Amino acid sequence: MTTTAPTSVIEQMLPSVFSVVARTDETSDTVTLRVQPQAEALTEFAPGQFSMLYAFGVGEAPISISGDPAFSGFLEYTIRSVGAVTEALTDLGRGDLLGVRGPYGVGWPLDAAHGGDLLVVAGGIGLAPLRPVVLSALAQRERFNSVSLIYGARTPADLLYKFQLHEWRSRFAIDVEVTVDRGDSEWMGDVGVVTQLLNRVQFDPPHTTAMVCGPEVMMRAAARQLQSHGIATADLAVSLERNMQCGIGLCGHCQLSTHLLCRDGPVVSYETAEPWMEVAEL
Amino acid sequence: MSKLDLNQLHRSFSELSRDSVTLLANHAEERTYGSGSVIFEGDGSADEFFVIRSGIVALEMPSPGRDALVVETLGPGELLGVSWAFPPYRWNWRATARGDVDLVAFDAAGVRDAVKGDPVLRTALLEAVATEAVDRLHATRMRLLDIYRAAS
Numbered sequence: 001m002t003t004t005a006p007t008s009v010i011e012q013m014l015p016s017v018f019s020v021v022a023r024t025d026e027t028s029d030t031v032t033l034r035v036q037p038q039a040e041a042l043t044e045f046a047p048g049q050f051s052m053l054y055a056f057g058v059g060e061a062p063i064s065i066s067g068d069p070a071f072s073g074f075l076e077y078t079i080r081s082v083g084a085v086t087e088a089l090t091d092l093g094r095g096d097l098l099g100v101r102g103p104y105g106v107g108w109p110l111d112a113a114h115g116g117d118l119l120v121v122a123g124g125i126g127l128a129p130l131r132p133v134v135l136s137a138l139a140q141r142e143r144f145n146s147v148s149l150i151y152g153a154r155t156p157a158d159l160l161y162k163f164q165l166h167e168w169r170s171r172f173a174i175d176v177e178v179t180v181d182r183g184d185s186e187w188m189g190d191v192g193v194v195t196q197l198l199n200r201v202q203f204d205p206p207h208t209t210a211m212v213c214g215p216e217v218m219m220r221a222a223a224r225q226l227q228s229h230g231i232a233t234a235d236l237a238v239s240l241e242r243n244m245q246c247g248i249g250l251c252g253h254c255q256l257s258t259h260l261l262c263r264d265g266p267v268v269s270y271e272t273a274e275p276w277m278e279v280a281e282l
Numbered sequence: 283m284s285k286l287d288l289n290q291l292h293r294s295f296s297e298l299s300r301d302s303v304t305l306l307a308n309h310a311e312e313r314t315y316g317s318g319s320v321i322f323e324g325d326g327s328a329d330e331f332f333v334i335r336s337g338i339v340a341l342e343m344p345s346p347g348r349d350a351l352v353v354e355t356l357g358p359g360e361l362l363g364v365s366w367a368f369p370p371y372r373w374n375w376r377a378t379a380r381g382d383v384d385l386v387a388f389d390a391a392g393v394r395d396a397v398k399g400d401p402v403l404r405t406a407l408l409e410a411v412a413t414e415a416v417d418r419l420h421a422t423r424m425r426l427l428d429i430y431r432a433a434s
Contacts, residue, residue, distance in 0.1 A: 123429070123430060152430075153430060154430035181428070183352045185349040190355040190357070191352045191353065191354055192354050192425075193421045193424045193425060196357075196421055199359055214429075215430065217424070217427060221424060
C-alpha cells in the first residue's frame with residue numbers, strides 16, 4: 001500500500017535556506033553562528049527548543065538555539081564539532097548558506113519559575129541551550145527572586161561565552177559561578193566539579209526551579225545534589241539528547257521510553273527523566 | 283567566638299550543644315589571609331584546621347619549573363584541612379588564598395585532646411571530616427571521568 005504524507009508534513013521536512021551573518025569562535029572546536037533566513041520570516045522560539053541544521057551535501061544535525069529570544073531578526077546556534085555534519089557546520093563562515101528546519105520541541109519551564117528562584121546549572125556545551133534562559137531571565141528580571149547560573153567546563157579554554165559571563169556577573173542582576181576541571185596558570189577562578197558551586201549561590205529550595213543541561217552523567221549528579229538540597233524533583237528540568245532525525249515525531253529515532261524527544265523534549269521534567277536515566281542503553 | 287557563629291560556621295556544627303561550642307571556641311580564632319598568602323604548606327605539620335568564612339582557597343601542589351598545580355578550590359562553609367584528624371598529622375597539599383580570605387582556625391592538638399571527653403563533639407568533627415572527604419572523593423571521581431571531553 002502506498003501512502004502519501006500530508007503536505008504539511010512534507011513542508012515541515014523541507015529546510016529553509018539561511019545565510020550566516022556572523023561567526024564567533026567560542027573554543028577550539030565550538031563556534032556560534034548567527035543566521036538569517038533568505039526569504040521566509042523567522043518563527044519565534046522558546047528557550048530550550050532546537051532546530052535541524054542542514055549542512056548541504058553532508059547531512060542534518062539537531063542543534064539547540066542559543067541566542068536571545070527577544071531578537072527577532074536572526075537566530076544563533078552554538079555548535080561543537082563532533083562529527084561530519086557538525087564539522088561542516090562549524091566550518092561555515094559569513095555569507096555561507098545552510099538549511100534550517102524548526103524550531104522544534106519543548107523548551108524550559110521558564111514560566112514555572114516566575115515568582116520564585118531560578119537556578120541554572122550548565123556543564124560544557126550544555127550552556128548553549130540554557131543561554132536563552134539566562135537572557136530571558138535578565139530581560140524580565142523582576143519576575144524572579146534570585147537568579148543564579150553555575151557553570152562547569154573542562155578547562156578555561158573550553159568556557160563558552162566568556163565575554164558574556166563577565167558581563168552577566170558585572171551586572172549584579174544574577175549570581176554567576178564558574179568552575180573548571182583543570183585550571184591553567186592564568187586561571188584564578190574555581191577548580192572542581194560544578195555541583196560544588198551549589199553552596200556559593202542563594203536559593204530557597206521549596207521555591208526554586210532548577211534547569212540542568214550537560215553530559216547525562218553530570219546532569220544525574222547535579223540532579224541528585226539539587227534533590228539533596230531540598231529542591232523537589234518536579235521542579236527540576238533537564239535537556240536530553242538522542243538521535244533526532246525528523247524533528248517532528250515521525251521517525252522514532254529519538255524514542256526514549258514513552259517519549260519522542262524531538263516532540264516531547266528535549267526538555268523534560270526530571271520526575272519523568274530520572275527513571276530513564278538510570279537504565280543502561282535506554 | 284560566639285556560640286551562634288560556630289553553630290552556623292559548618293553544616294556539621296549546627297546541632298552542637300552550648301558546652302561543645304564553648305569547648306570548640308576555646309581552640310578557635312578568626313584570621314584573615316591576603317591574596318596569595320600561603321595558609322599551610324604541603325608536608326607541613328597539620329597542627330591546625332580551618333573553616334572558610336569568605337573567599338576562595340586553592341589546594342595546590344608546587345611543581346618545580348612551572349606554576350603550582352591547583353587540584354581543587356574551596357569556598358565559604360567548607361572545611362579546609364582533613365589531615366589534622368588522623369596520624370601522621372601532616373598536610374598533603376599547599377593551601378593558598380585566592381583573593382582575601384576570612385576563616386576560623388582551630389588548634390588541632392587542642393581540639394583532639396578536648397574531644398576525648400566530649401563524644402558528641404568528637405562525632406560532629408569526625409562527621410565534618412568524613413562528609414567533606416566523601417564529597418571530595420565523589421567530585422574527584424567525576425573529574426576522572428572527563429565527561430566534558432566526551433560530551434557532544
